[in-house]
Amino acid sequence: MEKTDYIQLFDKFLLKQASTEEIQVLIQWLKSEGSFQDWAEEEWNAAASEMDTKLQRKLFGQIKEKISQIDRTCLPEKENRPRKLYLWSARVASVILLLLMTGLSVYYYTMSQMIMPDMIVSVEKGQKANVVLPDGSKVWVNSDSRLSYGSRFNQKERVLSLEGEAYFEVTPDKDRPFIVETDELAVRALGTSFNVKSYEEEKDASTVLMTGKVEVTSDYDRLVLNPNERIVFNKQTGHMEKSTVENTGDYINWKYNALTFNGETFENIVHTLERYYNTRIVFESETLKKYRFTGTPGNTSLESILQILSLTSPLSYEVRDSMIILRENVKQKAYYEKALK
Template identity: 35%
Template sequence: MDNTNILLLDRFMRGETSPEEEQQLLLWFRDVDAQEDILTFYRQHWHEASDKELSEDVQLRMFHQLKTKIRSESIAIKKTRKFEKRWFIRWGQYAAAIILCVVVGITSHLYTRQSVPVAKEYQVEAEKGQRASVMLPDGTKVWLNSHTQISYNSNYGMKDRIVALVGEAYFEVAKDKDHRFIVKTGEMEVEALGTSFNVKAYKEDRDVIATLFTGSIRATAGSHSVILSPDQQVCFNRIEDDLKVDSPENVVYASMWRDNELAFKGETLNDIAIRLNRLYNVHIEFKSEKIKQFRFSGVIKNNSLDNVFEIISLTSPIMYESLGDTIVLSERQ
């Protein structure tokens, strides 16, 4: 076996050969004994790497990269040196022989080089005052509330289907029994299979809340883990490090934001102000601390900002004034 040319071929696969060395390879490929040397070399490495798995996707990607490399190098040689047409045709034949041998030995070669592609991250974001929706590669539908971001890697679905969430989102998960669907919020993970649920996990909130509408989900936070049934809600308290399951009377409230409706359940004006800041990107100023503790319950369907405060002022002793991107709340005298 001609070790010099075998090593040269190995360098060619890594893209480290010069035009002169590639011409040397061409001459070697014309030798009828060369193909047998190449096959022997890669058979040996194939057996040495037989216990190492490599996904079909990676193998195909390497195969196509090699074809592209050979094609580009052959074109470059043709431009820089005036070969005869029959020489170029022979090059294509030798290139085909290389590809055949490399496909046989691609697993060994790739592991030797330790060339593992790095997963890319994709992000979808809805800024304050906006909402967004996206369909994930597996067909899962996600609706993002204001001031929310989700991210997932390019290897999504190859093993688990993992999505990172900051903010609030509603999920309709595509059924796939072989690949778990997991939403990570930092402190709590929500796992689902063929289900619809809402997760609220804003960084500034004390609680991370997951609400289940159909199917089932498993919520995990540290050593705590619970399984939810439809119309149940799990709440993780970041301060107390506690996980609780509840069956709220109006569970549908958790998803009303998708239909541009606002639902409040005895929330203070201070908490409502935080939500409105996300939804409308406005600053809310309180003239007194007392006003912050006023509470409001109800559903507001026509949720223009003025309409929201008009309805709240009907049940709370407050007045509001709009000054640009600031809303000033004061107590009604």
């Protein structure tokens, strides 16, 4: 008989449908050197493939030891057949029970050790992404940004890591706080909508609250934001400052492929333009970096934005191959300095 025939006979025996002759055949197979143990080991290896190897060997060793103990308790040949059959049935039942119990142990062990793999949303320059999280929260990820979450997004809390900029619309859940972590800040919310910006190359990190309430924590301070409020964290000084904003929508226009600048330095504006248009822009004059601009160029070309900036400041630019060079217009600088006196 093939091994599959013995297994079918084994199932038939458990259903109490096997004849006396079939039971004898089954007993001989169980008694045969290594046959039953080999089969049990094959089944075990298939069932426990995801288990820690050391634990797997230890538990299966205990099962084989138990089988050996049952073998040693079997009565000699002179004992009556019903008694021997009962003992063999007990052996089978014991093995099944052990496998079931160990199977449950494997399950709970695997569940307790299971680590949710990190889910990473990486957005290239010039691109954007829209993500729905496992809890139903929605996230819009800006260009040149990276959002990740894994085992910490669970039944107790919802923690994500952000490098760059993203806008969040959080599904309310009072029992599971929603936390966005950057290198500098942790923004904690229960159910709200807010924008977080923290690019490595920029000197400030910021959070703007649209609805609800959030708590922003740094290594040095903790502030609570109400709607229409913004926090700016200075990475160099560690100082965090809160202010009121007139229109929070200006801070998330990037969702709609439009640009808005609120008193931003040219240095920060250039970082934004590089990410938005996936290009390289260099300053030939360092003094240009400190100039500021407020306005909404909207969804337009890079050259149009550069023209707008050159009309409001002593800036001139040159397109050289795939790079844009910004330099200071000396004549215009004298005019602006005179006008500002």
